[in-house]
Amino acid sequence: MIDLRSDTFTRPTKEMRRAMADAEVGDDVWGEDPTVRELEEETAALLGKESALYVTSGHMANQLGLWVSSRSGEEVWAHENHHLIGDEQGAAVVLSRVLPRLYSGDPFPPAELLERWIAGLGNVHRADPALLWLENTFSGRVVPLDEQRRVTDFAHAHGLKAHLDGARLWNAAVHLGVEPAGVAEGFDTVSVCFSKGLGAPVGSAVAGDADTIRRARRGRKLLGGGMRQAGVIAAGALYALRHHRARLAEDHARATRLAARVDALPGLNAVARTNMVLVTTPEGEADRYLEAFAAQGVRALGGGDRIRMVMSLEITDGDVEEAATALARAVEGLRPIAGQSGDASVHLADHTGGPNPEGVAHHIA
């Protein structure tokens, strides 16, 4: 089975396990785990921030980023498809008790929208905005750095903080050919993940200035997220951070290759976005395709007319070849069953330049 559901399914490599077995550890709640400290310092340096905090998950990193920059009743401005909104059980509302103000469409808020939202500021009826939220990559898509800069500049000009959900920031940096700090620039807080593309077994980090991260550390304890000899898992994250960033380019190349092969299949449109292949199927048929793919040995995720396939550490060139062949076989098998006069090209035409293919990647980790 070739598992392309997500880049979270990777298992630690032998070298990573060795680093974990050999890790020097201490009590991290007391700040005495040298491996965790090393991971936090190296992460902060890579992101161009003063300080970073190792946490259990991207979810916690995001929630702490929100927690340190907002007060109850304030607004967070975000995209309706941001992980913060659709994939964290409403924790923003439960924990920080903020009011999400949401936009849709573009992966970053258009200037005129921001102007409109800021216009009523100070009005007695309105909640005060606390921060602007961005994601990069956003469903695999790289947000251009000048767009990011426009948004963070706007935030700061109006007294808002800016947070970057950088669960796949490493992919964005590799794609753009810049240092991670280049992607994190301009944000007050940024969250990054060690267990997606980098392939570590556990953990994320939130980074920012020293005082902000000191408060995030208190917030982590408040949530019960203090960990004792966490160096054992931090060593895996540290190994991944040092050895698995540059190789993300291979994932992107494989996604590009697989997307081209899938796009050539009748009835399907596919594009590559960093390490993701985003596929559009005929309306409502994603489930049927997913079933057929699984029967041929390829697992993917999706629903409606969208399917997502994600490249990661364990997916080889051979797997891409094998997956492409298996998907072609699956599609071949589907056509007569569909009984749509065998004219799959109708669907192809319908979906050319059709709905934004990024939609599929939302609401799935």
Ligand SMILES: *Cc1c(COP(=O)(O)O)cnc(C)c1O
């Ligand atoms: C996966 C993901 C997260 C959350 O990470 P977990 O470690 O699964 O909690 C946050 N944001 C984005 C954009 C993600 O893709």
